[in-house]
Amino acid sequence: MSKTLIRGAKVLGGEPQDVLIDGGTIAEVGAGLSAEGAEVVEADGKVLLPGLVDLHTHLREPGREDSETVLTGTRAAASGGYTTVFAMANTFPVADTAGVVEQVWRLGKEHGYCDVQPIGAVTVGLDGRKLAELGAMHESAAGVTVFSDDGKCVHDAVIMRRALEYVKAFGGVIAQHAQEPRLTEGAQMNEGIVSAELGLGGWPAVAEESIIARDVLLAEHVGSRVHICHLSTAGSVEIVRWAKSRGIAVTAEVTPHHLLLTDELVRTYNPVYKVNPPLRTERDVMALREALADGTIDIVATDHAPHPHEDKDCEWAAAAMGMVGLETALSVVQETMVDTGLLDWAGVADRMSVKPAQIGQATGHGRPVSAGEPANLTLVDTAYRGLVEPAGFASRSRNTPYEGRELPGRVTHTWLRGKATLVDGKLT
Amino acid sequence: MQRHLISAADLTRDDAVLILDTAEEMARVADRPIKKLPTLRGRTIVNLFFEDSTRTRISFEAAEKRLSADVINFTAKGSSVSKGESLKDTAQTLEAMGVDAVVIRHGASGAPYRLANSGWIDAVVVNAGDGTHQHPTQALLDAFTMRRRLIGPDAGLGQDLDGRRITIVGDVLHSRVARSNVDLLHTLGAEVTLVAPPTLLPVGVEAWPCEVSYDLDSTLTKSDAVMMLRVQRERMNAAFFPTEREYSRRYGLDGDRMARMPEHAVVMHPGPMVRGMEITAEVADSDRCTVVEQVANGVSIRMAVLYLLLGGNEPAVTHPRTEEK
Numbered sequence: 107m108s109k110t111l112i113r114g115a116k117v118l119g120g121e122p123q124d125v126l127i128d129g130g131t132i133a134e135v136g137a138g139l140s141a142e143g144a145e146v147v148e149a150d151g152k153v154l155l156p157g158l159v160d161l162h163t164h165l166r167e168p169g170r171e172d173s174e175t176v177l178t179g180t181r182a183a184a185s186g187g188y189t190t191v192f193a194m195a196n197t198f199p200v201a202d203t204a205g206v207v208e209q210v211w212r213l214g215k216e217h218g219y220c221d222v223q224p225i226g227a228v229t230v231g232l233d234g235r236k237l238a239e240l241g242a243m244h245e246s247a248a249g250v251t252v253f254s255d256d257g258k259c260v261h262d263a264v265i266m267r268r269a270l271e272y273v274k275a276f277g278g279v280i281a282q283h284a285q286e287p288r289l290t291e292g293a294q295m296n297e298g299i300v301s302a303e304l305g306l307g308g309w310p311a312v313a314e315e316s317i318i319a320r321d322v323l324l325a326e327h328v329g330s331r332v333h334i335c336h337l338s339t340a341g342s343v344e345i346v347r348w349a350k351s352r353g354i355a356v357t358a359e360v361t362p363h364h365l366l367l368t369d370e371l372v373r374t375y376n377p378v379y380k381v382n383p384p385l386r387t388e389r390d391v392m393a394l395r396e397a398l399a400d401g402t403i404d405i406v407a408t409d410h411a412p413h414p415h416e417d418k419d420c421e422w423a424a425a426a427m428g429m430v431g432l433e434t435a436l437s438v439v440q441e442t443m444v445d446t447g448l449l450d451w452a453g454v455a456d457r458m459s460v461k462p463a464q465i466g467q468a469t470g471h472g473r474p475v476s477a478g479e480p481a482n483l484t485l486v487d488t489a490y491r492g493l494v495e496p497a498g499f500a501s502r503s504r505n506t507p508y509e510g511r512e513l514p515g516r517v518t519h520t521w522l523r524g525k526a527t528l529v530d531g532k533l534t
Numbered sequence: 535m536q537r538h539l540i541s542a543a544d545l546t547r548d549d550a551v552l553i554l555d556t557a558e559e560m561a562r563v564a565d566r567p568i569k570k571l572p573t574l575r576g577r578t579i580v581n582l583f584f585e586d587s588t589r590t591r592i593s594f595e596a597a598e599k600r601l602s603a604d605v606i607n608f609t610a611k612g613s614s615v616s617k618g619e620s621l622k623d624t625a626q627t628l629e630a631m632g633v634d635a636v637v638i639r640h641g642a643s644g645a646p647y648r649l650a651n652s653g654w655i656d657a658v659v660v661n662a663g664d665g666t667h668q669h670p671t672q673a674l675l676d677a678f679t680m681r682r683r684l685i686g687p688d689a690g691l692g693q694d695l696d697g698r699r700i701t702i703v704g705d706v707l708h709s710r711v712a713r714s715n716v717d718l719l720h721t722l723g724a725e726v727t728l729v730a731p732p733t734l735l736p737v738g739v740e741a742w743p744c745e746v747s748y749d750l751d752s753t754l755t756k757s758d759a760v761m762m763l764r765v766q767r768e769r770m771n772a773a774f775f776p777t778e779r780e781y782s783r784r785y786g787l788d789g790d791r792m793a794r795m796p797e798h799a800v801v802m803h804p805g806p807m808v809r810g811m812e813i814t815a816e817v818a819d820s821d822r823c824t825v826v827e828q829v830a831n832g833v834s835i836r837m838a839v840l841y842l843l844l845g846g847n848e849p850a851v852t853h854p855r856t857e858e859k
Contacts, residue, residue: 303713419620420621424621
């Protein structure tokens, strides 16, 4: 394979350095490296990060290829600076067997834009009653280690307990979508001042917090680790903080949209703001940012949820829940965490690459930018500011809440094991 | 006034008083031998009803016909909607037939707002009740009824409801009538108190411009009007209250309670009433209960709203108006 020299990149936001990629590996990092025989990329003060890892992506294939496919989704991922995505299990058919997870894994490998690590369902058909063959999915070619019924909560306490226990045998982790079903029947948006006025069914914070509280206690009791998907409330932060202080093996993620947007946007009744968990209040947003900065929340995960236009071009109650996020995640994190001084670029690398790779056991990802490491890298023009234009998305879907919003930062290059998947903002 | 009528909260005090004054003129038309004005001749209005609501639809239809508009009634049942057509396509189809205004009733909160603000159609949109959000013409007809009863049809012209004490009792949580009334009555200067069991009040009600009480008896004596909301028996099964009987005892209006209201105070109900639940027959049939008047006033208010949104510039009837906007 060929050589690439990235010249003058601020590695993790530090002093400008040269980075030489040889084949699939980082050969050298230092000042004034020789460009001999190498293609040169002038970084010109851009920030170089380890390739981003998304622990929470919906690729929709198989079953909803009208909204996304493994190909379009991984192209969107590469555009956003990702080198690994974890594909959620709520496809049709559900990824609850070795066959389905292997199909998704194989498609990702064939397309080559980004590593695709399938997540297996916890229960058969996501219905919360019977454990799926977790061991078979782990032992499949896909090597599944993360299991989730995302979209649905593993609400039965006994099933959740068994799942937490069972995956210890092969070092798996359960990623819980925390949503108490009875408390959220008919729920349409965060329950509070805005829902009272708009007459939309309330989605109380306690529906999330009560499940998280139960599950950290279960994890402690059975000595397992648990991962909390898209944590969205100030109260959830307090519970996770408390659990970590007790030494419970809990990790948690926050989405970019929960770091930026609030339920005030729902006043437009525009379903582009309809998402699960719902947009919360300003107080929650501030608590989430602080928790991501202090490490209570471990990672940012996109919950990239593509939907076809017609599923959002309708009245609120009829609309699907979810937002695309892969191509705007880093910009939103820069806007909410970096430009606010809460996190430096090393911190961003930790929350968006290193930690998610650790939680998901994505070997070769989230590694230091140093000689001998796999060349999974992302180059970001952090000085850029521009309007979000969904028409330019690589994703098949356009359901972004940021259309027309000015955001900072733009991923210009992405390398997957030394192979450029994105060059000057264009997919290869 | 805004181009559409989506929420009672969108109305300024002057907008609301203008509508009430115009409705007063429209009410006089009802007293004529020929109850018809030529104002909206040649204009087409569609009543787009996705929810069953015979009384509201008939009220709008009567108002439209008295203004000489061409009326199309569209109900979702048996239509293309039941075959999976979207709101957008339905509305665009109707507009292609040359509709000037859409009166919409929809089970989803915000559907009229979407229809008015998504660039789907150009027609004027009037909200005839959306989910548990708003029912602005109901609030207007209620305010009209209060003004007539508490001040007088003529004395009320140009007046708002400054300082009047209005109590709204019942299932506030699921009520678009309550939301619209709180907004409009506050705009008109009234002091509103909501009375309900805590389970039937929304989380977030504390931000509304009104008082909240769990105790009916203590608020009755300080009320100029008491509005009883319908309480569906099914709510009992979702544990909002233990039994019908307990609800009636604590929050129902019977003769004894009505007797403790100030002498001038009226009892209101948006209908349909559940007799024996939130209101006894004795109260419902008494002179103090305005429920039938409210229905008549509803036609006048809807005439006024459609006239102001669609006709606009010419006086509605040929006699001097207090104020033109």
